[in-house]
Amino acid sequence: MTSSRSSTIEKQILIRAPRHRVWQALTNLEEFARWFQVRASGAFAPGVRLDMVSTHPLGNGAAFYIEVDTIQPETLFSWRWHPGSKPAGANYDAEPYTTVEFRLHDAEGGTLVTVTEWGFDRLSLERRAKAFADNTKGWEIQMAALGDYAGKSA
Amino acid sequence: MPENPPSAGWREAAPVFAALGDGTRLDLVARLCGGEPLSITQLSAGAAVTRQAITKHLHVLEEAGLVRGARRGREQRWELDPQKLDPARRCLEQIGREWESALGRLKDYVER
Numbered sequence: 001m002t003s004s005r006s007s008t009i010e011k012q013i014l015i016r017a018p019r020h021r022v023w024q025a026l027t028n029l030e031e032f033a034r035w036f037q038v039r040a041s042g043a044f045a046p047g048v049r050l051d052m053v054s055t056h057p058l059g060n061g062a063a064f065y066i067e068v069d070t071i072q073p074e075t076l077f078s079w080r081w082h083p084g085s086k087p088a089g090a091n092y093d094a095e096p097y098t099t100v101e102f103r104l105h106d107a108e109g110g111t112l113v114t115v116t117e118w119g120f121d122r123l124s125l126e127r128r129a130k131a132f133a134d135n136t137k138g139w140e141i142q143m144a145a146l147g148d149y150a151g152k153s154a
Numbered sequence: 155m156p157e158n159p160p161s162a163g164w165r166e167a168a169p170v171f172a173a174l175g176d177g178t179r180l181d182l183v184a185r186l187c188g189g190e191p192l193s194i195t196q197l198s199a200g201a202a203v204t205r206q207a208i209t210k211h212l213h214v215l216e217e218a219g220l221v222r223g224a225r226r227g228r229e230q231r232w233e234l235d236p237q238k239l240d241p242a243r244r245c246l247e248q249i250g251r252e253w254e255s256a257l258g259r260l261k262d263y264v265e266r
Contacts, residue, residue, distance in 0.1 A: 009250045013257040017264045025264045035263040036256060113260065115253050120171050120246065 008118040016110040023074045026102055026113075044068050044077070069099065077102045080119075170242040173218035178203055179211045183234060186221060191231035 015022050025031045027044050038052040046068055054062045069078040078101040098119035105112040174180055182197055197212070198205045212232055215221040219238045223230050 009246055009253060011250060011253045011257055013254075013261055015261045015264050022260075022264055025260060031263070035259040037259070113257060115257060117249065117253065120242075 008116055009120075010114065010116045012112060012114045014107055014110055014112055019074050019104050019106060019111045022104055022111040022113060023077075026104075027071065027077055044071060046071055066100075067097075070101075074104055076104075167241040167245045169218045170220065170238060173215050173220055174242070176211070176214075178207070179215055182208070182211055182215065182232075183220065186232065186234035187236075189234070191224060191226070191233040193229050193231050197232065 025035065029040055029043050029050070032038075032044070033040050033052075033055075037054065037056040039055055040050055040052040042048065042050050044050070048068045049065055050068070051063065051065045054064070064081060066079040066081045069080055070076055078099060080097040080099050082097050098117050101116045103114045103116070105114070174183065178201070181201070185197060186192060194205055194208060194212075198208045201208060203211075212221060212223070216223065219235060221232050221234055223232050225231075
């Protein structure tokens with residue numbers, strides 16, 4: 001686990017379906033494309049880069065790619081990508097990325113899906129080629145404190 | 155997805171994320187969250203690094219606009235500008251909302 005884990009978004013949802021069904025909707029590219037609202041071809045596999053085009057009504061047909069990281073059947077699916085829209089043909093390769101991770105757990109009445117995205121704190125650190133100090137403080141705790149403060153001062 | 159945050163928002167937020175991407179600086183920001191301007195002496199108390207290092211970190215935060223120094227008598231005091239955290243927070247909130255709606259679409263798709 002790297003220090004970039006410190007700035008994290010985490011969301012969960014309970015889906016009333018068995019785990020294998022949710023896994024399929026998540027990792028079969030054709031099914032994925034429907035709910036994620038993208039156009040893409042190929043198949044998810046570790047290390048594979050997949051080019052995608054957003055079909056989201058507000059996505060403006062943005063082109064982007066993901067790089068698949070880990071696929072642990074019915075348990076873990078993760079990829080890396082670059083947050084923020086980029087002009088078509090822009091070279092992302094030197095840009096920092098964030099990691100997206102889906103985890104599935106059995107839950108009462110279905111499957112619990114947890115999506116986590118982290119790495120936002122590296123967004124321009126890497127660009128500046130600075131060493132990344134280990135941060136074990138926990139971004140969320142700090143953000144909560146900052147949120148409290150901002151709330152009070154608002 | 156991705157109904158990505160506009161790149162302008164990211165450009166604005168990136169220096170803030172970068173400035174916060176360090177344990178010592180995050181700790182300094184947390185200490186300043188109380189709202190009281192603090193001196194270097196107060197900010198260094200109990201810190202694992204030297205005063206000089208703290209000063210350097212404060213300058214990084216200052217460059218990102220997160221803190222500002224004000225001289226009070228002979229002593230420099232530092233305070234947080236919480237508004238500068240807003241772009242970073244807005245980006246994270248927006249991405250969080252996008253994930254919520256993506257998960258909602260996954261649920262609808264699987265359960266229908």
